[in-house]
Amino acid sequence: MSDTLIEIKDLKCRIDNQNILQGLNLKINKGEVHAIMGPNGSGKSTLSSVLAGNDNYEITKGSITFLGEDITEMSPEERSWKGMFLAFQYPVEIPGVSNINFLRTALNERNKYFGIDSIPAKDFLKMVAEKSMLVGLDNKLKNRSVNEGFSGGEKKRNEIFQMAMLNPKLAILDETDSGLDIDALKIVANGVNKLKSSENATVVITHYQRLLDYIVPDFVHVLHEGKIIKTGDKSLALELEKKGYDWLKTDTAI
Amino acid sequence: MSYTEKELKKELDNKSYEFGFVTDIESDKAPIGLNEDIVKLISSKKKEPQWLLNYRLKAFQIWKTMKEPDWAHVKYTKPDFQNISYYSAPKKKKELQSLDEVDPELLKTMEKLGISIEEQKKLSGVAVDFVMDSVSVATSFKDKLGELGIVFCSFSEAVQNHPELIKKYMGTVVPYTDNYYAALNSAVFSDGSFCYIPKGVRCPMELSTYFRINESGTGQFERTLLIADESSYVSYLEGCTAPSRDENQLHAAVVELIALDKAEIKYSTVQNWYPGDKNGKGGVYNFVTKRGICGYRSKISWTQVETGSAVTWKYPSCILKGDYSIGEFYSVAVTNNFQQADTGTKMIHIGKNTKSTIISKGISAGKSQNSYRGLVKIGKGAKNSRNFSQCDSLLMTDQCGAHTYPYIECENPTATVEHEATTSKIGEEQLFYCMQRGISEEKAISLIVNGYAKEVLNKLPMEFAVEAQKLLEISLEGSVG
Numbered sequence: 066m067s068d069t070l071i072e073i074k075d076l077k078c079r080i081d082n083q084n085i086l087q088g089l090n091l092k093i094n095k096g097e098v099h100a101i102m103g104p105n106g107s108g109k110s111t112l113s114s115v116l117a118g119n120d121n122y123e124i125t126k127g128s129i130t131f132l133g134e135d136i137t138e139m140s141p142e143e144r145s146w147k148g149m150f151l152a153f154q155y156p157v158e159i160p161g162v163s164n165i166n167f168l169r170t171a172l173n174e175r176n177k178y179f180g181i182d183s184i185p186a187k188d189f190l191k192m193v194a195e196k197s198m199l200v201g202l203d204n205k206l207k208n209r210s211v212n213e214g215f216s217g218g219e220k221k222r223n224e225i226f227q228m229a230m231l232n233p234k235l236a237i238l239d240e241t242d243s244g245l246d247i248d249a250l251k252i253v254a255n256g257v258n259k260l261k262s263s264e265n266a267t268v269v270i271t272h273y274q275r276l277l278d279y280i281v282p283d284f285v286h287v288l289h290e291g292k293i294i295k296t297g298d299k300s301l302a303l304e305l306e307k308k309g310y311d312w313l314k315t316d317t318a319i
Numbered sequence: 320m321s322y323t324e325k326e327l328k329k330e331l332d333n334k335s336y337e338f339g340f341v342t343d344i345e346s347d348k349a350p351i352g353l354n355e356d357i358v359k360l361i362s363s364k365k366k367e368p369q370w371l372l373n374y375r376l377k378a379f380q381i382w383k384t385m386k387e388p389d390w391a392h393v394k395y396t397k398p399d400f401q402n403i404s405y406y407s408a409p410k411k412k413k414e415l416q417s418l419d420e421v422d423p424e425l426l427k428t429m430e431k432l433g434i435s436i437e438e439q440k441k442l443s444g445v446a447v448d449f450v451m452d453s454v455s456v457a458t459s460f461k462d463k464l465g466e467l468g469i470v471f472c473s474f475s476e477a478v479q480n481h482p483e484l485i486k487k488y489m490g491t492v493v494p495y496t497d498n499y500y501a502a503l504n505s506a507v508f509s510d511g512s513f514c515y516i517p518k519g520v521r522c523p524m525e526l527s528t529y530f531r532i533n534e535s536g537t538g539q540f541e542r543t544l545l546i547a548d549e550s551s552y553v554s555y556l557e558g559c560t561a562p563s564r565d566e567n568q569l570h571a572a573v574v575e576l577i578a579l580d581k582a583e584i585k586y587s588t589v590q591n592w593y594p595g596d597k598n599g600k601g602g603v604y605n606f607v608t609k610r611g612i613c614g615y616r617s618k619i620s621w622t623q624v625e626t627g628s629a630v631t632w633k634y635p636s637c638i639l640k641g642d643y644s645i646g647e648f649y650s651v652a653v654t655n656n657f658q659q660a661d662t663g664t665k666m667i668h669i670g671k672n673t674k675s676t677i678i679s680k681g682i683s684a685g686k687s688q689n690s691y692r693g694l695v696k697i698g699k700g701a702k703n704s705r706n707f708s709q710c711d712s713l714l715m716t717d718q719c720g721a722h723t724y725p726y727i728e729c730e731n732p733t734a735t736v737e738h739e740a741t742t743s744k745i746g747e748e749q750l751f752y753c754m755q756r757g758i759s760e761e762k763a764i765s766l767i768v769n770g771y772a773k774e775v776l777n778k779l780p781m782e783f784a785v786e787a788q789k790l791l792e793i794s795l796e797g798s799v800g
Contacts, residue, residue: 117755121747145757157752161770170766171756178757210770227756 067133068094070235070266071116076127077291078115085111085122087291093235096263100277100302101270103288104310109270110154112288113239117151118144132234145171146178148234148265152224152241159211164223165193167211168230175231196229200256217244225256236260237268242276254279274306287313352401355379358506361406365475365509368482378495378505385499388632391661392690392722395630398569398604403538405507464524468517471526474542477513484515488546492575492610492638500571500606500632504540508573511541516551516582525780527556538569545575547582547617554585556783567629568593568603576611576619580641583618584611587779588635589787592627594794599657602629609635610665613644613673620647621664622778624787626794629658634692636665639673639701646675649775651787653794654687654719663693663724668701668734677708680772684715684795690722697734704734712742713771715764715795765792 069092076089085108093099103109115122116129118141128137136144159167173183184192197207200222212220221241228236238257242250257267257280269280277285277299285301286293287310295301295313305313350357358379362372387397464471470481478485495505512528528543547553570592578584586609595602605628611619621635637646648664666675675695683689695706712721723740745767753763769776769788776784 117751119751141751141754142757142759145755149755151755153752153755157746157748159749159752159767159770161773162766167753167756167758167766170762171753171758174759174762175757231756 068096069130070095070097070132072130073116074128074130076115076129077125078111078122079125080111080122084125085291086115088127089288089292091286091293093266093268095234095266096261097284098261098267098269098280098282100280100282100285101268101288102272102285102302102305107288108291109288110239111291113151113154113237113268113270116144116237117141117149142174143178145231145233146175150228150231150233150236152221152228152236152238154239154241154243156212156215156220156224158213158215160213162211164207164209164211168193168227171227171231192230197226199229199259200225201252202226218246218249221245221253222249222256225253229256229260232260234265235268236265237270239270240272241269242271242273250276251279274302277302289314351404353403353405353507357405361507361509364406365478367478370486371478374490374495375506378502379507381496382499382502382506385502387499391632391692392688392724393630393632393659393661395604395659396567398538398567400503403569405538405540406509464522467520467523469520469522470513470515472513474508474511474513474544477544481513481515484546485513485544488575488577489542489544490575492577492612493573493608498608501573501608504542504571504573504608507538508540508542511572512543512545512557514543514545514553514555516547516553518548519550520548521551522553525554525556527558529558538571540570541572543572543574544577545584545586546577547579547584549579549614550581551579552583554587554780556587556589556780558589558591558783558786567595567601570603570605570607570628572607572609574607574609574635576609578611578613578617578619578644580614581616582614583620585620585780586611586622586635587783588621588623588625589779589783589790590623590625590627590631591790593629594627594658595629595656597656599629602658603627604629605631605633607633609633610638611636611646612638613641613646613670615641615670616643617641618645618647620645620649620778622649622775623651623662624772624776624779624790625650625652625660625662626790628660631658631660631662633662634664636667637675638667638669639675639704640669641673642670643672643674644670645673648675648677648679648693649778650679651682651772651775651791652680652689652691653682653791654684654689655794656685656687658685658687660688661690661692663691665694666696666706668695668697668704668706671700671702671704673701673704675704675706677706677710678774679708679710680775681710681712681721682715682768682772682791682795683712683719683721686716686718688720688722690724692724692726694726694728695736695738696727697729697731697736699730701731702733704731706734706736708736708738710738710740711771712740713768714742714744717744764795768792768795 071093073089073091076086078086101109118139124137128135169189176183193207202222206219241253282299285297287295358375362375493501495502514526516522545555576584576586592603592605613619619637625631639646646666652660652662654660664677677693679691681689681691691710697704710723714721721742725738727736729736749767750760750763768791776787779787
C-alpha cells in the first residue's frame with residue numbers, strides 16, 4: 066500500500082471566467098504536515114475549497130487523487146465520508162441547529178454510507194466529552210446552535226472540535242490562525258498536534274509563520290498566481306517572514 | 320410515534336403528496352348549488368332546533384350581500400359557489416354505537432393517515448375526533464373524558480346534547496357578519512368539533528381532530544367551538560389532509576375559542592391540505608377564520624405549521640379582553656411550487672396589562688408567494704400592554720416571494736410594541752459547510768430549515784413535533800435553486 070494520501074496533478078480551475086489555480090502540483094504522504102503560504106489572492110483559499118469539492122469552481126484541467134481514487138468530480142459529502150476535512154476560514158452559523166445534533170447527523174450520515182449502524186447516544190456523548198477536552202471547548206458551546214454568537218476564537222476552536230469528532234485522514238486548516246490571540250492559537254495548535262498520527266496528514270494554510278512555531282511543518286510551499294513556485298522546509302517560512310514574497314516573485318520571472 | 324431514517328428515506332423516494340388517496344365510501348351528498356333550500360336541507364339533516372336554522376338563514380342573507388375579500392396577497396380563480404355541494408357525509412346506515420360499527424373503509428382511511436383509533440386507544444394520551452368531508456365520524460376516549468366532565472364531541476352532537484352551551488357561545492367570537500367566508504360557513508357548516516372543559520379541570524390528554532376532505536366537488540365547512548371554563552386548561556390539535564384532485568376544493572372553517580377567567584387554551588394546527596401539483600393545478604383553498612377571546616388572566620396560544628393548500632388565507636387571532644390576559648401566535652408557513660399563503664394574526668389588546676407574542680417563520684420555495692399579515696391593536700384602555708413580534712422569512716430560490724405586512728395601531732401611550740423582521744436566503748455557504756461535514760444536500764436543507772423553525776416547532780405537543788418536522792422535509796424536497 067502506497068503512502069500517498071493525496072496527489073494533485075496540473076490542477077487548473079476558474080470562477081466567473083477568472084482563472085485561479087493555474088497548473089498546481091502537490092503530493093502529500095501519510096504522516097506529513099504541509100504548510101501553504103503565499104500573498105493575498107494567490108489562490109490559497111481556492112485550493113482548500115476545490116479540494117473539499119465546492120462546485121462554484123470549475124475545474125478545467127488536471128486531477129485530484131485521494132487514497133488512490135480520482136475524486137475530481139466527487140461530491141463534497143462523499144469526499145468527507147472518505148476522510149477529507151476542511152476547517153473553514155469563516156465558519157458558517159446555522160441558527161437553531163445545536164452543535165451536537167449537527168455532529169451526530171454528520172457521523173450518522175457517514176456511518177450510513179459505510180453501512181454501519183448509527184452511533185448509540187451514550188457512545189456519542191462519551192466521544193463528545195473526550196474530544197471537547199482536547200480543544201478545551203466550553204461545555205455550553207456544545208449545546209448552542211452551530212457557531213451562532215460564537216466569538217472568533219470559539220468558532221475556530223469549534224472547527225478543531227469537529228475535526229476531532231470526524232477524525233479525518235486529510236485535514237485542511239484554512240487560515241485557522243486568523244483572528245486568534247496567542248493563547249487561543251496555542252490551544253488550537255495543541256489540539257491539531259494531538260490529532261496527528263502516522264496515518265493522517267495536515268495541510269496548514271496561513272499567512273504567518275507564527276502558527277508554524279506550534280504546528281511544525283515538514284514542507285512549506287509558496288503559492289503564487291495559482292502555482293506552487295517554491296517548496297522548502299520550515300526554514301523557508303522564517304525566510305518569508307523576514308523578506309516577504311517579492312524576492313520569490315522576481316525569482317520566477319527570471 | 321417512532322420514526323426512523325429508513326422511513327424517511329422511503330418517503331423522500333416517494334416524494335409526491337402522500338395523503339393523496341381517495342377513500343371509496345358511499346356518501347350522502349347534497350345537490351350542487353347554494354340557496355335557502357340547501358341551508359334548510361343541511362339543518363334538517365342535522366335535526367337542528369329552529370334557532371340554529373334561523374341563525375343559518377340570517378348568515379346566508381348577510382353572505383349574499385357581501386363581497387369576497389381581495390386585499391390578500393394571493394391570486395386565484397374565485398370559487399364558483401353554485402358549483403359546490405355543501406353537504407357530504409359518509410353514508411350512515413344507523414347510529415354508530417361503537418367503533419366496531421364504523422365503516423371499515425373509513426377505518427382504513429384513518430390508518431393511512433396514521434391515526435388508527437384502535438391504536439390510539441391503546442397507546443392513550445391523545446383523544447381523536449375525526450371529521451371526514453363534513454361530518455364527524457368517530458370520537459375516541461369519550462368515556463374517560465366524561466368522567467372529568469369534559470365534553471369532546473362533534474359539533475352536531477353538541478347541538479343535540481348541549482344546546483345551551485352552543486346557543487350561549489356560538490358566534491360570540493366570530494359573528495356571522497365578520498367576513499365573507501365566516502358568513503358562508505355560518506350558513507352551511509355541516510359539522511366540526513366541540514369541546515368544553517369544566518371549571519378548574521386540567522384536561523389530562525391532548526385533544527385532537529383530524530379533518531379530511533374526501534368527496535370531489537364538495538367544500539368543507541366545519542366549525543370548532545372550544546370553551547375552557549374558569550381556571551381550566553386544554554391542549555388541542557387539529558390536522559388536515561385531502562386527496563390529490565385536479566380541481567380546487569374549498570375549505571372555509573370557523574374556529575372559536577373562549578378562555579374564561581384564568582383558563583388556558585393551547586391550540587395547534589398541522590395543516591397539510593393538498594397543495595396542488597408542481598404546475599399549480601388543483602389544491603385546496605383554505606379560507607379560515609380563527610379567533611379566541613381571553614378573560615381575566617387567561618391565555619390563548621396558537622401554534623400552526625402550514626405546509627399544504629394552494630391558497631391560504633388565515634389569521635388566528637386573540638381578543639385580549641380580560642386584564643392580564645396573554646395571547647401568543649407561533650407560525651411556520653411553508654410554500655413551494657405555486658402555493659400562496661397570506662397568513663398571520665391579530666392581537667387585539669383591550670384589557671390592562673395584556674401581553675402578546677408573535678413569532679412567524681415563513682419559508683418560500685419554488686415560485687410560491689408567502690406573506691405575513693398581522694395586526695397589533697392596543698385599545699385606549701389597554702394600559703401597560705406589551706407586544707413583541709418577530710417575523711422572519713427564508714427564501715429557498717430566487718423566484719419565490721416573501722412579504723411582510725405588519726399593522727400596528729396603538730391608542731394607549733403606556734403600551735410597548737416591538738417588531739423585528741428579517742429576510743434571508745438559504746445560504747450556499749451553509750449548505751457547503753454541512754456537505755463538507757458529510758451531510759448530504761437534502762439532509763442539510765432539512766437541518767437548516769428545521770433549525771430555522773425550531774422556536775415554533777418547540778411549541779407543538781411532542782407527539783406532533785416529529786410529524787411536523789417530517790412534513791417540512793417532504794414539503795421542501797428538492798427545492799433549493
